[in-house]
Amino acid sequence: MKINKRLLSLSEMVDDHYDLVWDCCCDHGLLGIKILTNNVIKEVNFVDVVPDIINQLHDKLTTYGHHLPMDAKWQTRCEDVAQLPLFDRYKSNQLQANQLVIISGVGGELMVEMLTRLMSRYAGLNIDFLLCPVHHTYKLRRTLIELNFKLKQEQLVIENKRGYELMLINQGQGGELTLTGDQLWQPLDEHQQYLAKLITHYQRIVSANGDAEPLVQSALSDYQALYHKLF
Known part of the structure; x- marks a missing residue:
């Protein structure tokens, strides 16, 4: 499966210590499929708020899922990112569920709205977020700092003469997150x-x-x- 440089770079930032990855605003699901194909993550939830996108992706995964690793698990969800049930399956032992929420392909202002609402429910818990906004990155970074996020990793990807800032963040772990991206x-x-x-x-x-x-x-x-x- 051929994917673009941005999605490939995002997939390479996902390591094998996560129990579950949420591929949000997933569109055609290429990122989540690549993560499963890499065979380092066993379970991916594909999330998009557009019903047609999710229905088509569900059909594609059902038809071609046999090409994925045999132990791969996936689920498609037509859902608002701000309403993700991140710990519904792990209520008895929340902090032992290593989860990664990926949000990419949307603007920084929309990410601000999503994360502000999401963290009103999950503030302080050990959740990694991998973000790749298409614009308004400075405003997003300012909000992330206000929400007490810390930086675990970041990189700048240039594709088709456009720049994309990739940020792996967590509220409890990492170093200083800056407005202009010191590590980029x-x-x-x-x-x-x-x-x-x-x-x-x-x-x-x-x-x-x-x-x-x-x-x-x-x-x-x-x-x-x-x-x-x-x-």
Whole structure:
């Protein structure tokens, strides 16, 4: 199965210590299928709020599931991410269930809404989240810091001249999570170009709106300072 660079990088960040992976906003299910195919995770729940997507994916998995490892388990769920029953199966021993919630392919603002609602139910529990927003990453990072998330791993993936920030986070374990991603950057032309695009994006917003919201002003200032530091 051929998948793009972004999904491949996400799948490679999933190791074998998880009991269950939630592939949220799963679309065609390529990421979750790749994770099962890698044979390091035995169980994946595919989650999307769109019924047609889930119905088609369920049919595909039912038809072609025999190509997966024999002990692979999967379930499709048409569900709002904010309502995930993360510990329903583990109520008697919550902290021993190692779970990973993957949210990718949607914007940072929607992730902010999902995670804020989800953590109102599960704050402080040992749950890993693997995030890959398509935009509004600075706003997402600010919210994650406010929610007391810590960073376990992050990387920048450039695909088709677009940059994607991948973040593995947990409220109880990890190091400092920063607004601009201290561990992302490498001395590569494509990283420099991605950062320059971020700066240009926020410059345009400020130019079009002189009284741009403080978040925009802060993002522009932080990215400019980072650019001068790195390049």
